[in-house]
Amino acid sequence: MKKTLSVALGIVALAAAAGWLLSAPGTVAGDRLAGLTPGNAEKGARLFWAGGCASCHAAKGAKGDDKLRLVGGVRLESPFGTFVAPNISMSTTDGIGTWSLADFTNAMVRGTSPAGANYFPAFPYTSYVRMPLQDVADLFAFMKTLPAVDGVAPGHEVGFPFNIRRAVGLWKWLYLDPAPVIAAPVASAGEVDAGLWDRGRYLVEGPGHCGECHTPRNAIGGPDLTLWLAGAPAPTGDGKVPDITPSSSGLGSWSEADIAYYLESGFTPEFDSVGGDMVAVQENMARLPPEDRAAIAAYLKAIPSD
Amino acid sequence: MRNLIRGLVLFTAAGIAAIPAISIAADDPVAARKAVMQSVGAAAGLGGGMMKGEIGYTPAAGKAAIATLNAAAHTYGDLFPEGSDLAADTTAAPAIWDNRAGFNDELAKFASAAAAAMTAAGKEGPADLDAFKAAIGPVFASCKSCHEGFRVKN
Numbered sequence: 001m002k003k004t005l006s007v008a009l010g011i012v013a014l015a016a017a018a019g020w021l022l023s024a025p026g027t028v029a030g031d032r033l034a035g036l037t038p039g040n041a042e043k044g045a046r047l048f049w050a051g052g053c054a055s056c057h058a059a060k061g062a063k064g065d066d067k068l069r070l071v072g073g074v075r076l077e078s079p080f081g082t083f084v085a086p087n088i089s090m091s092t093t094d095g096i097g098t099w100s101l102a103d104f105t106n107a108m109v110r111g112t113s114p115a116g117a118n119y120f121p122a123f124p125y126t127s128y129v130r131m132p133l134q135d136v137a138d139l140f141a142f143m144k145t146l147p148a149v150d151g152v153a154p155g156h157e158v159g160f161p162f163n164i165r166r167a168v169g170l171w172k173w174l175y176l177d178p179a180p181v182i183a184a185p186v187a188s189a190g191e192v193d194a195g196l197w198d199r200g201r202y203l204v205e206g207p208g209h210c211g212e213c214h215t216p217r218n219a220i221g222g223p224d225l226t227l228w229l230a231g232a233p234a235p236t237g238d239g240k241v242p243d244i245t246p247s248s249s250g251l252g253s254w255s256e257a258d259i260a261y262y263l264e265s266g267f268t269p270e271f272d273s274v275g276g277d278m279v280a281v282q283e284n285m286a287r288l289p290p291e292d293r294a295a296i297a298a299y300l301k302a303i304p305s306d
Numbered sequence: 307m308r309n310l311i312r313g314l315v316l317f318t319a320a321g322i323a324a325i326p327a328i329s330i331a332a333d334d335p336v337a338a339r340k341a342v343m344q345s346v347g348a349a350a351g352l353g354g355g356m357m358k359g360e361i362g363y364t365p366a367a368g369k370a371a372i373a374t375l376n377a378a379a380h381t382y383g384d385l386f387p388e389g390s391d392l393a394a395d396t397t398a399a400p401a402i403w404d405n406r407a408g409f410n411d412e413l414a415k416f417a418s419a420a421a422a423a424m425t426a427a428g429k430e431g432p433a434d435l436d437a438f439k440a441a442i443g444p445v446f447a448s449c450k451s452c453h454e455g456f457r458v459k460n
Contacts, residue, residue, distance in 0.1 A: 234458075239397075266449075267354055271347060271351040272347060275450070279451075
């Protein structure tokens, strides 16, 4: 009896120790950071729009140049609570003006703050982890050119147990993975320009973080990759986020040109207009060069669907 | 006196003509606003098809698209009475009733853009595709601007 109890206690202690170790906020190895060349702000601008940083970190409803004022405050409602996007402007008091490139990289691809805490995955580092570190450096170089705006966004409104940041480390252990979601174009898509498709995969699975809304999540908020981009309930309760796979309920009837035109103009093939949260996304995509919209279209037309 | 009678006759005729439209809209505002928005969609399809080069441009077709949008802008705001947010099959967002002032601002953008396009179209319609694009562009921008906050996709 005593032996059973001590074995059981031993297992619990081991599990706790393993949990503690697995939940530790990770960082990128210093030698990988040391090899980076100083970021290129012009290349970074393209990643800034592909990544849609402004959609959450600029003030709600910001248009034009106001999208470059990254003061935070947009509220992201979810089944786990409401997350509030922080100030990521160059303000040295309220934003990220004092951050090093290492700080920025650890935030982007490890979800870890300069102080060593886990960020909540409302910040889509599970997608950004697919970005090469040099691209992260380019993005940081661009963000350094943006205005410093003072102002602290309100705190997150997330209840127990989801507010335990340490536990997010276990979630990261499960879901933070730099591997591509889709290994190769599906055979049914026929002839595919491999270079274009790869670029599209990078934009969609990486900086564009399309899967964060268009892929359904399980009970603990992990993406169900078997239903990649197949549509999901809207996190805010009303309506749903559409299926953008090439299925009959998704983009099956759209041509690649239709998808690219939608991302440029905001109009579907039937000339319905873009709406809801996708408006800000579409306006960002409209700032990309045409070949990037074509690449996204090529990728979306050659991924698995039901 | 004769002018007064003529005025009264016209006034009454206009009132009678308006009665059926008002009663249909009042009985089923959801069906009415859907029909109006379908006409807007069809006009956008015609205009967009010409802008993409899929349909050959003619000034008459350009004017038809603009006039349809302009007519819709005159009536659309009246088709969202209190209570019509509860219909099972509406894609109108609750924000229309929660933030009526914001919705009215969007409707005003639609109406002023459509009125300006109507003026630009003139009697014959915009002379060429570039003139058409310049006239209808701001109207198209107002679609997105309103759908951003006031429509829910199902």
